[in-house]
Amino acid sequence: MGEITNWMDQIVKENPNVVTKVDYGKTYENRTISLLKIGSKSASAKKAIWMDCGIHAREWISPAFCQYFINQTYKTDPKMEQMMKNMDFYVTPVLNVDGYIYSWTDNSTRLWRKNRTPGPEGCECLGTDLNRNFDINWGTLGISFNCCSIVYPGKSAVSEAEAQAITDFVGNRTDEILCFLTIHSYGQMLLIPYGHPNVIAPNENELVHKHKKTTCNTDLCLAMKKVHGKQYTVGTSPDILYSFSGSSKDWARLQGIPFAFTFELRDDGTYGFELPEDQIQPASEEAYSGALHIITHVHDKEFIKPTSTAATVAAMLWTTMMAVFVTSTVIV
Protein backbone atom coordinates (compact mmCIF):
# COMPACT_ATOMS: atom_id res chain seq x y z
CA MET A 1 0.00 0.00 0.00
CA GLY A 2 2.91 2.29 0.77
CA GLU A 3 4.10 1.87 -2.80
CA ILE A 4 0.71 2.80 -4.15
CA THR A 5 0.48 5.93 -1.98
CA ASN A 6 3.97 7.04 -3.00
CA TRP A 7 3.17 6.44 -6.63
CA MET A 8 -0.01 8.52 -6.36
CA ASP A 9 1.99 11.41 -4.90
CA GLN A 10 4.50 11.09 -7.67
CA ILE A 11 1.85 11.21 -10.39
CA VAL A 12 0.52 14.44 -8.89
CA LYS A 13 4.01 15.91 -8.74
CA GLU A 14 4.74 15.04 -12.37
CA ASN A 15 1.41 16.22 -13.76
CA PRO A 16 0.26 19.13 -11.61
CA ASN A 17 -1.84 20.64 -14.36
CA VAL A 18 -3.93 17.57 -14.79
CA VAL A 19 -3.86 15.53 -11.58
CA THR A 20 -4.82 16.34 -8.01
CA LYS A 21 -5.06 14.02 -5.03
CA VAL A 22 -8.19 14.21 -2.93
CA ASP A 23 -8.38 12.62 0.52
CA TYR A 24 -12.03 11.89 1.03
CA GLY A 25 -12.33 9.55 3.95
CA LYS A 26 -10.76 7.47 6.68
CA THR A 27 -10.89 3.74 7.16
CA TYR A 28 -11.81 2.05 10.43
CA GLU A 29 -8.11 1.82 11.32
CA ASN A 30 -7.83 5.52 10.55
CA ARG A 31 -5.98 5.27 7.27
CA THR A 32 -6.66 7.83 4.57
CA ILE A 33 -8.83 6.96 1.57
CA SER A 34 -7.63 8.90 -1.46
CA LEU A 35 -8.49 9.35 -5.08
CA LEU A 36 -6.74 10.98 -8.00
CA LYS A 37 -8.79 13.58 -9.85
CA ILE A 38 -7.59 13.65 -13.44
CA GLY A 39 -8.68 16.16 -16.08
CA SER A 40 -7.71 19.49 -17.59
CA LYS A 41 -8.30 22.23 -15.11
CA SER A 42 -11.45 24.24 -15.54
CA ALA A 43 -13.04 27.19 -13.79
CA SER A 44 -16.49 25.63 -13.65
CA ALA A 45 -17.57 22.23 -12.35
CA LYS A 46 -17.16 19.49 -14.93
CA LYS A 47 -18.97 16.27 -15.55
CA ALA A 48 -17.09 13.25 -14.26
CA ILE A 49 -16.43 9.53 -14.37
CA TRP A 50 -16.05 7.61 -11.09
CA MET A 51 -13.92 4.51 -10.70
CA ASP A 52 -13.08 2.65 -7.50
CA CYS A 53 -10.90 -0.39 -6.95
CA GLY A 54 -10.08 -2.65 -4.04
CA ILE A 55 -13.42 -2.76 -2.23
CA HIS A 56 -12.67 -6.44 -1.58
CA ALA A 57 -9.23 -7.01 -0.15
CA ARG A 58 -8.32 -10.28 -1.89
CA GLU A 59 -9.11 -9.03 -5.40
CA TRP A 60 -5.59 -7.77 -6.03
CA ILE A 61 -5.97 -7.36 -9.80
CA SER A 62 -8.47 -4.58 -9.08
CA PRO A 63 -6.08 -1.99 -7.54
CA ALA A 64 -3.57 -2.98 -10.23
CA PHE A 65 -6.11 -2.06 -12.89
CA CYS A 66 -6.92 1.33 -11.37
CA GLN A 67 -3.23 2.17 -11.48
CA TYR A 68 -3.04 1.02 -15.10
CA PHE A 69 -6.09 3.14 -15.93
CA ILE A 70 -4.58 6.22 -14.31
CA ASN A 71 -1.42 5.72 -16.35
CA GLN A 72 -3.45 5.64 -19.54
CA THR A 73 -5.38 8.84 -18.86
CA TYR A 74 -2.57 11.34 -19.05
CA LYS A 75 -0.93 9.84 -22.12
CA THR A 76 -1.31 11.74 -25.36
CA ASP A 77 -4.27 10.29 -27.15
CA PRO A 78 -6.49 12.76 -29.03
CA LYS A 79 -9.75 11.18 -27.90
CA MET A 80 -8.65 10.91 -24.27
CA GLU A 81 -7.43 14.55 -24.39
CA GLN A 82 -10.82 15.65 -25.59
CA MET A 83 -12.56 13.64 -22.90
CA MET A 84 -10.26 15.06 -20.23
CA LYS A 85 -11.19 18.58 -21.33
CA ASN A 86 -14.87 17.84 -20.92
CA MET A 87 -14.76 15.48 -17.96
CA ASP A 88 -12.82 14.71 -14.83
CA PHE A 89 -11.88 11.18 -13.80
CA TYR A 90 -12.11 10.34 -10.11
CA VAL A 91 -10.11 7.15 -9.54
CA THR A 92 -9.65 5.45 -6.17
CA PRO A 93 -6.91 2.79 -6.42
CA VAL A 94 -7.72 1.19 -3.05
CA LEU A 95 -10.92 1.81 -1.14
CA ASN A 96 -10.64 -0.90 1.50
CA VAL A 97 -7.14 0.07 2.60
CA ASP A 98 -7.26 -1.82 5.92
CA GLY A 99 -8.43 -5.05 4.29
CA TYR A 100 -5.94 -4.75 1.45
CA ILE A 101 -3.00 -4.24 3.79
CA TYR A 102 -4.19 -7.16 5.90
CA SER A 103 -4.34 -9.43 2.83
CA TRP A 104 -0.65 -8.67 2.21
CA THR A 105 0.38 -9.70 5.75
CA ASP A 106 1.26 -13.29 4.94
CA ASN A 107 0.05 -16.37 3.06
CA SER A 108 -2.67 -17.08 5.62
CA THR A 109 -4.36 -13.69 5.16
CA ARG A 110 -4.34 -13.63 1.36
CA LEU A 111 -8.02 -14.53 0.93
CA TRP A 112 -9.47 -11.87 3.27
CA ARG A 113 -12.41 -10.02 1.69
CA LYS A 114 -14.06 -7.67 4.15
CA ASN A 115 -12.87 -4.53 5.90
CA ARG A 116 -11.44 -4.67 9.42
CA THR A 117 -14.17 -3.20 11.59
CA PRO A 118 -14.71 -5.27 14.74
CA GLY A 119 -17.90 -7.25 14.83
CA PRO A 120 -20.83 -6.39 17.09
CA GLU A 121 -20.45 -7.10 20.79
CA GLY A 122 -20.08 -10.74 21.58
CA CYS A 123 -18.85 -11.56 18.10
CA GLU A 124 -15.49 -13.29 17.85
CA CYS A 125 -15.06 -12.30 14.19
CA LEU A 126 -14.50 -9.02 12.50
CA GLY A 127 -15.07 -7.39 9.16
CA THR A 128 -18.00 -6.14 7.11
CA ASP A 129 -18.51 -6.86 3.42
CA LEU A 130 -18.40 -3.34 2.03
CA ASN A 131 -20.25 -4.34 -1.12
CA ARG A 132 -23.26 -5.30 0.99
CA ASN A 133 -23.15 -2.19 3.17
CA PHE A 134 -24.48 0.49 0.82
CA ASP A 135 -27.91 1.99 1.35
CA ILE A 136 -29.87 0.16 -1.32
CA ASN A 137 -32.23 -2.55 -0.13
CA TRP A 138 -29.69 -3.06 2.64
CA GLY A 139 -29.64 -6.38 4.44
CA THR A 140 -32.16 -8.17 2.24
CA LEU A 141 -30.40 -10.37 -0.31
CA GLY A 142 -27.16 -12.28 -0.65
CA ILE A 143 -26.14 -11.46 2.93
CA SER A 144 -25.87 -13.13 6.28
CA PHE A 145 -26.36 -11.47 9.65
CA ASN A 146 -23.91 -13.93 11.13
CA CYS A 147 -21.09 -11.52 11.89
CA CYS A 148 -18.53 -14.18 10.96
CA SER A 149 -20.00 -14.50 7.49
CA ILE A 150 -17.97 -13.26 4.60
CA VAL A 151 -21.06 -11.40 3.35
CA TYR A 152 -21.94 -9.79 6.67
CA PRO A 153 -23.51 -6.47 5.60
CA GLY A 154 -22.60 -4.51 8.71
CA LYS A 155 -24.71 -3.48 11.66
CA SER A 156 -26.70 -1.03 9.53
CA ALA A 157 -26.73 0.52 6.07
CA VAL A 158 -23.59 2.61 5.46
CA SER A 159 -22.30 1.78 8.92
CA GLU A 160 -18.80 1.44 7.50
CA ALA A 161 -16.40 4.35 7.15
CA GLU A 162 -15.26 3.20 3.73
CA ALA A 163 -18.81 2.97 2.36
CA GLN A 164 -19.58 6.31 3.99
CA ALA A 165 -16.66 7.92 2.16
CA ILE A 166 -18.05 6.96 -1.26
CA THR A 167 -21.60 7.79 -0.22
CA ASP A 168 -20.54 11.29 0.82
CA PHE A 169 -18.21 12.08 -2.06
CA VAL A 170 -20.34 10.65 -4.87
CA GLY A 171 -23.57 11.63 -3.13
CA ASN A 172 -22.51 15.29 -3.26
CA ARG A 173 -21.75 15.05 -6.95
CA THR A 174 -24.58 13.04 -8.46
CA ASP A 175 -25.32 15.76 -11.01
CA GLU A 176 -21.70 15.73 -12.12
CA ILE A 177 -21.05 12.01 -12.30
CA LEU A 178 -22.14 10.36 -15.52
CA CYS A 179 -20.70 6.94 -14.95
CA PHE A 180 -19.81 4.81 -11.92
CA LEU A 181 -17.42 1.90 -12.39
CA THR A 182 -16.46 -0.38 -9.52
CA ILE A 183 -13.74 -2.97 -10.10
CA HIS A 184 -13.67 -6.51 -8.67
CA SER A 185 -12.46 -10.02 -9.46
CA TYR A 186 -12.86 -12.81 -10.43
CA GLY A 187 -15.33 -14.15 -12.98
CA GLN A 188 -14.87 -12.22 -16.23
CA MET A 189 -18.21 -10.43 -16.13
CA LEU A 190 -19.64 -6.95 -16.47
CA LEU A 191 -22.57 -6.52 -14.13
CA ILE A 192 -25.30 -3.93 -14.56
CA PRO A 193 -27.96 -3.04 -12.01
CA TYR A 194 -31.55 -4.20 -12.10
CA GLY A 195 -33.48 -3.35 -15.19
CA HIS A 196 -30.68 -1.41 -16.74
CA PRO A 197 -30.25 -1.90 -20.47
CA ASN A 198 -26.91 -3.52 -21.27
CA VAL A 199 -25.91 -1.01 -23.84
CA ILE A 200 -23.34 1.70 -24.11
CA ALA A 201 -23.64 3.53 -27.41
CA PRO A 202 -26.07 5.93 -29.08
CA ASN A 203 -27.88 3.38 -31.19
CA GLU A 204 -28.84 0.76 -28.63
CA ASN A 205 -30.33 -1.67 -31.09
CA GLU A 206 -27.09 -1.88 -32.99
CA LEU A 207 -25.28 -3.17 -29.93
CA VAL A 208 -27.57 -5.78 -28.55
CA HIS A 209 -27.64 -8.33 -31.29
CA LYS A 210 -26.05 -11.67 -31.79
CA HIS A 211 -22.70 -11.80 -33.44
CA LYS A 212 -22.64 -15.00 -35.40
CA LYS A 213 -19.00 -15.95 -35.09
CA THR A 214 -18.64 -15.33 -31.41
CA THR A 215 -20.67 -16.06 -28.33
CA CYS A 216 -20.59 -12.38 -27.42
CA ASN A 217 -24.03 -10.82 -27.32
CA THR A 218 -22.95 -7.23 -26.86
CA ASP A 219 -20.41 -4.93 -28.49
CA LEU A 220 -18.89 -4.37 -25.08
CA CYS A 221 -18.03 -8.05 -24.83
CA LEU A 222 -16.61 -7.94 -28.36
CA ALA A 223 -14.46 -4.91 -27.65
CA MET A 224 -12.85 -6.70 -24.73
CA LYS A 225 -12.50 -10.02 -26.54
CA LYS A 226 -10.59 -8.33 -29.37
CA VAL A 227 -7.73 -7.54 -27.02
CA HIS A 228 -6.67 -11.00 -25.82
CA GLY A 229 -9.48 -13.36 -26.71
CA LYS A 230 -11.02 -13.51 -23.24
CA GLN A 231 -14.78 -13.54 -23.00
CA TYR A 232 -16.57 -11.32 -20.50
CA THR A 233 -20.28 -11.89 -20.00
CA VAL A 234 -22.45 -8.77 -19.73
CA GLY A 235 -25.64 -8.88 -17.73
CA THR A 236 -27.43 -8.12 -14.50
CA SER A 237 -26.14 -9.71 -11.31
CA PRO A 238 -29.33 -11.70 -10.74
CA ASP A 239 -29.10 -13.15 -14.24
CA ILE A 240 -25.47 -14.11 -14.57
CA LEU A 241 -24.11 -14.32 -11.04
CA TYR A 242 -26.43 -14.08 -8.05
CA SER A 243 -28.80 -11.64 -6.43
CA PHE A 244 -27.50 -9.36 -3.71
CA SER A 245 -28.37 -6.09 -2.02
CA GLY A 246 -26.33 -3.20 -0.68
CA SER A 247 -23.90 -3.00 -3.58
CA SER A 248 -22.14 0.21 -4.54
CA LYS A 249 -23.22 0.00 -8.17
CA ASP A 250 -26.91 -0.39 -7.28
CA TRP A 251 -26.63 2.52 -4.85
CA ALA A 252 -24.98 4.66 -7.51
CA ARG A 253 -27.76 3.93 -9.94
CA LEU A 254 -30.34 4.79 -7.33
CA GLN A 255 -28.69 8.18 -6.97
CA GLY A 256 -29.44 8.79 -10.62
CA ILE A 257 -26.09 7.98 -12.15
CA PRO A 258 -27.23 6.43 -15.40
CA PHE A 259 -24.31 4.12 -16.11
CA ALA A 260 -23.17 1.92 -13.24
CA PHE A 261 -21.09 -1.17 -13.88
CA THR A 262 -19.33 -3.72 -11.73
CA PHE A 263 -16.33 -5.20 -13.51
CA GLU A 264 -15.34 -8.73 -12.50
CA LEU A 265 -11.86 -9.12 -13.99
CA ARG A 266 -9.79 -12.26 -14.70
CA ASP A 267 -9.79 -15.10 -14.36
CA ASP A 268 -12.60 -17.64 -14.66
CA GLY A 269 -11.58 -19.85 -11.76
CA THR A 270 -8.23 -21.45 -12.62
CA TYR A 271 -6.15 -19.17 -10.37
CA GLY A 272 -9.08 -17.16 -9.03
CA PHE A 273 -7.95 -14.41 -6.69
CA GLU A 274 -4.25 -15.23 -6.98
CA LEU A 275 -3.87 -14.14 -10.58
CA PRO A 276 -0.31 -14.72 -11.84
CA GLU A 277 1.81 -11.62 -12.27
CA ASP A 278 2.26 -12.17 -15.99
CA GLN A 279 -1.50 -11.76 -16.41
CA ILE A 280 -1.69 -8.33 -14.78
CA GLN A 281 -0.81 -6.46 -17.97
CA PRO A 282 -3.14 -8.34 -20.36
CA ALA A 283 -5.99 -8.34 -17.81
CA SER A 284 -5.62 -4.57 -17.43
CA GLU A 285 -5.47 -4.03 -21.19
CA GLU A 286 -8.73 -5.83 -21.86
CA ALA A 287 -10.45 -4.21 -18.89
CA TYR A 288 -9.25 -0.83 -20.11
CA SER A 289 -10.76 -1.53 -23.50
CA GLY A 290 -14.09 -2.26 -21.83
CA ALA A 291 -13.95 0.77 -19.56
CA LEU A 292 -12.98 3.01 -22.45
CA HIS A 293 -15.86 1.70 -24.54
CA ILE A 294 -18.32 2.67 -21.82
CA ILE A 295 -16.64 6.00 -21.03
CA THR A 296 -16.44 7.03 -24.69
CA HIS A 297 -20.11 6.36 -25.17
CA VAL A 298 -21.03 8.24 -22.00
CA HIS A 299 -18.86 11.16 -23.08
CA ASP A 300 -20.13 11.29 -26.65
CA LYS A 301 -23.73 11.01 -25.58
CA GLU A 302 -23.26 13.97 -23.24
CA PHE A 303 -21.05 16.21 -25.35
CA ILE A 304 -21.30 15.31 -29.00
CA LYS A 305 -24.07 13.36 -30.67
CA PRO A 306 -27.40 14.90 -29.53
CA THR A 307 -26.24 18.53 -30.02
CA SER A 308 -24.89 17.98 -33.52
CA THR A 309 -28.02 16.15 -34.65
CA ALA A 310 -30.35 18.88 -33.42
CA ALA A 311 -28.19 21.61 -34.87
CA THR A 312 -27.87 19.87 -38.23
CA VAL A 313 -31.60 19.33 -38.54
CA ALA A 314 -32.39 22.88 -37.53
CA ALA A 315 -29.80 24.27 -39.94
CA MET A 316 -31.22 22.23 -42.78
CA LEU A 317 -34.76 23.40 -42.10
CA TRP A 318 -33.62 27.00 -41.84
CA THR A 319 -31.79 26.86 -45.16
CA THR A 320 -34.75 25.26 -46.92
CA MET A 321 -37.25 27.77 -45.61
CA MET A 322 -34.98 30.67 -46.47
CA ALA A 323 -34.73 29.36 -50.01
CA VAL A 324 -38.52 29.05 -50.25
CA PHE A 325 -39.02 32.56 -48.83
CA VAL A 326 -36.55 34.12 -51.19
CA THR A 327 -38.01 32.29 -54.17
CA SER A 328 -41.59 33.17 -53.28
CA THR A 329 -40.64 36.82 -52.68
CA VAL A 330 -38.99 37.05 -56.04
CA ILE A 331 -41.93 35.43 -57.83
CA VAL A 332 -44.54 37.49 -56.04
Place this chain on the structure above:
Amino acid sequence: MRLKIIIVLTILTGITGSPSITIRPEVELVDNKQRISEQQNLVTETDEVVEDVMATGELNPNHYPAQRAAKVVQHYINTLYGSPFKVFHLHRVHSGNAEDVADSGRKYQLEISVQEMISNTSGKCSAEVFFSRGDKQHSPQVQVMCEELLKINTTKEEDAFYQHLKKNTSLLSAEYLPDSHGHIEPDMKPLWHLASVASSFIMLNESTQDTLFNMAQVANVTQLATESDQLKFEYLILLHEMVSQEIIRWKLLVSWCPPEGVKVLQMEKLPHCHECEKPPNTN
Protein backbone atom coordinates in the same frame (compact mmCIF):
# COMPACT_ATOMS: atom_id res chain seq x y z
CA MET B 1 -48.53 33.42 -47.63
CA ARG B 2 -45.61 35.65 -46.83
CA LEU B 3 -46.83 36.16 -43.28
CA LYS B 4 -47.02 32.40 -42.76
CA ILE B 5 -43.46 32.00 -44.01
CA ILE B 6 -42.23 34.73 -41.68
CA ILE B 7 -43.93 33.05 -38.75
CA VAL B 8 -42.36 29.68 -39.64
CA LEU B 9 -38.93 31.27 -40.02
CA THR B 10 -39.31 33.02 -36.67
CA ILE B 11 -40.17 29.78 -35.00
CA LEU B 12 -37.18 28.08 -36.62
CA THR B 13 -34.89 30.83 -35.40
CA GLY B 14 -36.29 30.28 -31.97
CA ILE B 15 -35.39 26.59 -32.14
CA THR B 16 -31.85 27.03 -33.44
CA GLY B 17 -31.26 29.77 -30.92
CA SER B 18 -32.12 27.54 -27.97
CA PRO B 19 -29.38 25.93 -25.80
CA SER B 20 -28.06 22.56 -26.98
CA ILE B 21 -30.28 19.74 -25.85
CA THR B 22 -28.54 17.00 -23.99
CA ILE B 23 -30.36 13.74 -24.15
CA ARG B 24 -29.81 11.68 -21.05
CA PRO B 25 -31.53 8.49 -20.16
CA GLU B 26 -34.34 8.76 -17.65
CA VAL B 27 -32.81 9.71 -14.33
CA GLU B 28 -34.46 8.37 -11.21
CA LEU B 29 -34.43 11.03 -8.52
CA VAL B 30 -34.04 10.44 -4.85
CA ASP B 31 -37.72 11.39 -4.41
CA ASN B 32 -38.50 8.19 -6.17
CA LYS B 33 -36.46 6.16 -3.74
CA GLN B 34 -39.52 4.60 -2.19
CA ARG B 35 -40.94 3.66 -5.55
CA ILE B 36 -37.63 2.24 -6.69
CA SER B 37 -37.25 0.26 -3.49
CA GLU B 38 -40.66 -1.17 -4.07
CA GLN B 39 -39.75 -1.90 -7.63
CA GLN B 40 -36.59 -3.60 -6.52
CA ASN B 41 -38.46 -5.66 -3.94
CA LEU B 42 -40.93 -6.54 -6.60
CA VAL B 43 -38.12 -7.48 -8.89
CA THR B 44 -36.77 -9.69 -6.14
CA GLU B 45 -40.04 -11.55 -5.69
CA THR B 46 -40.54 -11.81 -9.37
CA ASP B 47 -36.99 -12.93 -9.71
CA GLU B 48 -37.56 -15.92 -7.47
CA VAL B 49 -40.67 -16.90 -9.34
CA VAL B 50 -38.94 -16.22 -12.61
CA GLU B 51 -36.02 -18.32 -11.52
CA ASP B 52 -38.22 -21.36 -11.22
CA VAL B 53 -39.80 -20.62 -14.55
CA MET B 54 -36.60 -19.64 -16.28
CA ALA B 55 -34.66 -22.62 -15.15
CA THR B 56 -37.11 -24.80 -17.04
CA GLY B 57 -37.15 -25.11 -20.78
CA GLU B 58 -34.54 -23.50 -22.95
CA LEU B 59 -31.86 -21.79 -20.88
CA ASN B 60 -29.81 -18.71 -21.62
CA PRO B 61 -26.28 -20.16 -21.78
CA ASN B 62 -24.82 -17.03 -20.18
CA HIS B 63 -27.12 -17.08 -17.18
CA TYR B 64 -26.24 -18.76 -13.93
CA PRO B 65 -28.50 -21.85 -14.01
CA ALA B 66 -26.77 -23.25 -17.10
CA GLN B 67 -23.36 -22.05 -15.93
CA ARG B 68 -23.64 -23.72 -12.51
CA ALA B 69 -24.86 -26.99 -14.00
CA ALA B 70 -22.02 -26.89 -16.54
CA LYS B 71 -19.44 -26.40 -13.80
CA VAL B 72 -20.70 -29.62 -12.23
CA VAL B 73 -19.88 -31.37 -15.51
CA GLN B 74 -16.34 -30.01 -15.29
CA HIS B 75 -15.95 -31.50 -11.81
CA TYR B 76 -17.34 -34.83 -12.98
CA ILE B 77 -15.00 -35.04 -15.99
CA ASN B 78 -12.01 -34.36 -13.74
CA THR B 79 -12.95 -37.12 -11.32
CA LEU B 80 -12.99 -39.63 -14.17
CA TYR B 81 -10.19 -38.44 -16.41
CA GLY B 82 -8.06 -35.98 -14.46
CA SER B 83 -4.45 -36.58 -13.44
CA PRO B 84 -1.39 -34.57 -12.46
CA PHE B 85 -1.03 -33.90 -16.18
CA LYS B 86 -4.61 -33.61 -17.26
CA VAL B 87 -7.02 -31.03 -15.85
CA PHE B 88 -10.26 -29.95 -17.49
CA HIS B 89 -11.92 -26.58 -17.24
CA LEU B 90 -15.30 -25.41 -18.43
CA HIS B 91 -14.73 -23.13 -21.40
CA ARG B 92 -18.17 -22.20 -22.67
CA VAL B 93 -21.82 -23.14 -22.43
CA HIS B 94 -23.37 -23.22 -25.89
CA SER B 95 -26.90 -24.19 -25.02
CA GLY B 96 -28.93 -25.67 -22.22
CA ASN B 97 -32.29 -27.00 -21.33
CA ALA B 98 -33.86 -27.83 -17.97
CA GLU B 99 -36.92 -29.73 -16.93
CA ASP B 100 -38.47 -30.79 -13.69
CA VAL B 101 -38.57 -34.49 -13.01
CA ALA B 102 -41.80 -35.21 -11.14
CA ASP B 103 -41.11 -34.19 -7.52
CA SER B 104 -37.67 -35.68 -7.40
CA GLY B 105 -35.55 -32.95 -8.92
CA ARG B 106 -34.43 -31.09 -12.01
CA LYS B 107 -32.58 -32.35 -15.03
CA TYR B 108 -30.31 -30.19 -17.19
CA GLN B 109 -29.18 -30.96 -20.71
CA LEU B 110 -26.16 -29.02 -21.83
CA GLU B 111 -23.93 -28.48 -24.84
CA ILE B 112 -20.62 -27.18 -23.60
CA SER B 113 -16.97 -26.74 -24.55
CA VAL B 114 -14.34 -28.00 -22.20
CA GLN B 115 -10.64 -27.19 -22.27
CA GLU B 116 -7.73 -29.31 -21.14
CA MET B 117 -5.53 -26.79 -19.39
CA ILE B 118 -2.06 -28.27 -19.88
CA SER B 119 -2.25 -29.19 -23.55
CA ASN B 120 -4.55 -26.22 -24.18
CA THR B 121 -6.89 -28.26 -26.35
CA SER B 122 -10.64 -27.93 -26.27
CA GLY B 123 -13.54 -29.98 -27.40
CA LYS B 124 -17.30 -30.18 -27.22
CA CYS B 125 -19.33 -32.25 -24.81
CA SER B 126 -22.97 -33.12 -24.39
CA ALA B 127 -24.02 -33.63 -20.80
CA GLU B 128 -26.92 -34.29 -18.50
CA VAL B 129 -26.96 -33.16 -14.90
CA PHE B 130 -29.60 -34.20 -12.40
CA PHE B 131 -30.03 -32.29 -9.14
CA SER B 132 -32.24 -34.07 -6.67
CA ARG B 133 -34.75 -32.21 -4.56
CA GLY B 134 -36.26 -33.02 -1.20
CA ASP B 135 -35.10 -34.32 2.12
CA LYS B 136 -32.37 -36.57 0.91
CA GLN B 137 -29.86 -34.32 -0.78
CA HIS B 138 -27.74 -36.45 -3.00
CA SER B 139 -24.85 -35.15 -4.99
CA PRO B 140 -25.70 -34.36 -8.58
CA GLN B 141 -25.73 -37.17 -11.10
CA VAL B 142 -23.93 -36.56 -14.34
CA GLN B 143 -23.69 -38.21 -17.72
CA VAL B 144 -21.37 -36.85 -20.34
CA MET B 145 -20.20 -37.55 -23.85
CA CYS B 146 -17.22 -35.70 -25.22
CA GLU B 147 -15.37 -35.66 -28.50
CA GLU B 148 -11.78 -36.83 -28.74
CA LEU B 149 -10.79 -34.45 -25.93
CA LEU B 150 -10.86 -37.04 -23.19
CA LYS B 151 -8.47 -39.34 -25.00
CA ILE B 152 -5.51 -36.95 -24.77
CA ASN B 153 -2.44 -39.03 -24.17
CA THR B 154 -0.38 -38.06 -21.14
CA THR B 155 1.10 -41.46 -20.36
CA LYS B 156 4.69 -40.39 -20.89
CA GLU B 157 4.53 -37.45 -18.51
CA GLU B 158 2.58 -39.37 -15.90
CA ASP B 159 4.94 -42.33 -15.94
CA ALA B 160 7.98 -40.08 -15.73
CA PHE B 161 6.56 -38.19 -12.76
CA TYR B 162 5.46 -41.36 -11.04
CA GLN B 163 8.85 -43.00 -11.44
CA HIS B 164 10.61 -39.88 -10.27
CA LEU B 165 8.64 -39.80 -7.03
CA LYS B 166 8.87 -43.52 -6.46
CA LYS B 167 12.66 -43.41 -6.76
CA ASN B 168 12.99 -40.32 -4.62
CA THR B 169 14.06 -41.07 -1.07
CA SER B 170 12.69 -37.85 0.34
CA LEU B 171 8.98 -37.09 0.45
CA LEU B 172 7.61 -34.03 -1.33
CA SER B 173 5.84 -31.27 0.45
CA ALA B 174 4.77 -27.77 -0.45
CA GLU B 175 2.55 -24.98 0.74
CA TYR B 176 0.46 -22.25 -0.87
CA LEU B 177 -0.03 -23.29 -4.45
CA PRO B 178 -0.37 -20.81 -6.04
CA ASP B 179 1.31 -18.34 -3.71
CA SER B 180 -0.10 -14.89 -3.06
CA HIS B 181 1.22 -13.66 -6.38
CA GLY B 182 -0.24 -16.48 -8.43
CA HIS B 183 3.11 -18.22 -8.75
CA ILE B 184 3.68 -21.99 -8.72
CA GLU B 185 7.14 -23.52 -9.01
CA PRO B 186 7.23 -25.65 -12.18
CA ASP B 187 8.21 -28.73 -10.13
CA MET B 188 5.14 -28.29 -8.00
CA LYS B 189 2.63 -27.87 -10.79
CA PRO B 190 1.76 -31.57 -11.00
CA LEU B 191 0.87 -31.48 -7.30
CA TRP B 192 -1.33 -28.46 -7.95
CA HIS B 193 -3.03 -30.27 -10.83
CA LEU B 194 -3.49 -33.34 -8.66
CA ALA B 195 -5.15 -31.12 -6.05
CA SER B 196 -7.53 -29.73 -8.68
CA VAL B 197 -8.56 -33.22 -9.63
CA ALA B 198 -8.94 -34.39 -6.03
CA SER B 199 -10.96 -31.26 -5.20
CA SER B 200 -13.26 -32.10 -8.06
CA PHE B 201 -14.54 -35.09 -6.07
CA ILE B 202 -15.51 -32.77 -3.21
CA MET B 203 -16.84 -30.04 -5.47
CA LEU B 204 -18.93 -32.58 -7.33
CA ASN B 205 -20.38 -33.98 -4.10
CA GLU B 206 -21.10 -30.58 -2.64
CA SER B 207 -22.59 -28.93 -5.72
CA THR B 208 -26.22 -27.86 -5.91
CA GLN B 209 -28.10 -25.47 -8.14
CA ASP B 210 -27.17 -22.75 -5.66
CA THR B 211 -23.41 -23.18 -5.70
CA LEU B 212 -20.43 -22.63 -7.98
CA PHE B 213 -17.13 -24.09 -6.80
CA ASN B 214 -13.53 -23.44 -7.80
CA MET B 215 -10.38 -24.50 -6.04
CA ALA B 216 -8.91 -21.33 -4.55
CA GLN B 217 -5.59 -22.58 -3.28
CA VAL B 218 -3.63 -25.54 -1.93
CA ALA B 219 -2.75 -24.47 1.60
CA ASN B 220 -0.34 -27.37 1.99
CA VAL B 221 0.48 -30.81 0.64
CA THR B 222 2.57 -33.54 2.18
CA GLN B 223 3.56 -36.75 0.50
CA LEU B 224 3.08 -39.79 2.73
CA ALA B 225 5.17 -42.91 2.69
CA THR B 226 3.43 -45.93 1.26
CA GLU B 227 4.29 -49.50 0.61
CA SER B 228 1.78 -49.96 -2.16
CA ASP B 229 2.16 -48.89 -5.76
CA GLN B 230 0.08 -45.83 -5.05
CA LEU B 231 1.55 -42.47 -4.29
CA LYS B 232 -0.22 -40.90 -1.30
CA PHE B 233 -0.64 -37.25 -0.38
CA GLU B 234 -2.33 -35.39 2.39
CA TYR B 235 -3.76 -32.08 1.24
CA LEU B 236 -5.26 -29.06 2.92
CA ILE B 237 -7.27 -27.42 0.15
CA LEU B 238 -9.20 -24.16 0.10
CA LEU B 239 -12.30 -24.10 -2.06
CA HIS B 240 -14.05 -20.91 -3.12
CA GLU B 241 -17.82 -21.06 -3.30
CA MET B 242 -18.91 -18.19 -5.54
CA VAL B 243 -22.52 -17.67 -4.43
CA SER B 244 -21.78 -17.44 -0.71
CA GLN B 245 -18.25 -16.14 -1.44
CA GLU B 246 -16.99 -18.37 1.35
CA ILE B 247 -13.65 -20.13 1.53
CA ILE B 248 -14.18 -23.70 2.65
CA ARG B 249 -11.31 -25.80 3.97
CA TRP B 250 -11.01 -29.51 3.27
CA LYS B 251 -8.45 -32.06 4.37
CA LEU B 252 -8.02 -34.81 1.80
CA LEU B 253 -6.11 -38.05 1.66
CA VAL B 254 -5.40 -38.69 -2.01
CA SER B 255 -3.84 -41.58 -3.84
CA TRP B 256 -2.63 -41.74 -7.42
CA CYS B 257 -0.85 -44.01 -9.80
CA PRO B 258 -1.06 -43.95 -13.61
CA PRO B 259 -3.09 -47.13 -14.10
CA GLU B 260 -5.65 -46.37 -11.37
CA GLY B 261 -5.98 -42.63 -11.61
CA VAL B 262 -6.82 -40.25 -8.78
CA LYS B 263 -8.69 -41.46 -5.71
CA VAL B 264 -9.82 -39.62 -2.63
CA LEU B 265 -9.44 -42.02 0.27
CA GLN B 266 -10.53 -39.75 3.08
CA MET B 267 -12.09 -36.31 3.18
CA GLU B 268 -12.79 -34.01 6.10
CA LYS B 269 -14.39 -30.62 6.06
CA LEU B 270 -12.57 -28.34 8.48
CA PRO B 271 -14.26 -25.69 10.55
CA HIS B 272 -14.36 -22.16 9.28
CA CYS B 273 -11.13 -20.41 10.14
CA HIS B 274 -12.00 -16.82 10.87
CA GLU B 275 -8.56 -15.39 11.11
CA CYS B 276 -6.34 -18.41 10.53
CA GLU B 277 -3.71 -16.55 12.48
CA LYS B 278 -0.43 -18.06 13.46
CA PRO B 279 0.16 -18.65 17.20
CA PRO B 280 0.81 -15.41 19.13
CA ASN B 281 4.53 -15.98 19.56
CA THR B 282 5.26 -15.87 15.83
CA ASN B 283 5.37 -12.58 13.94
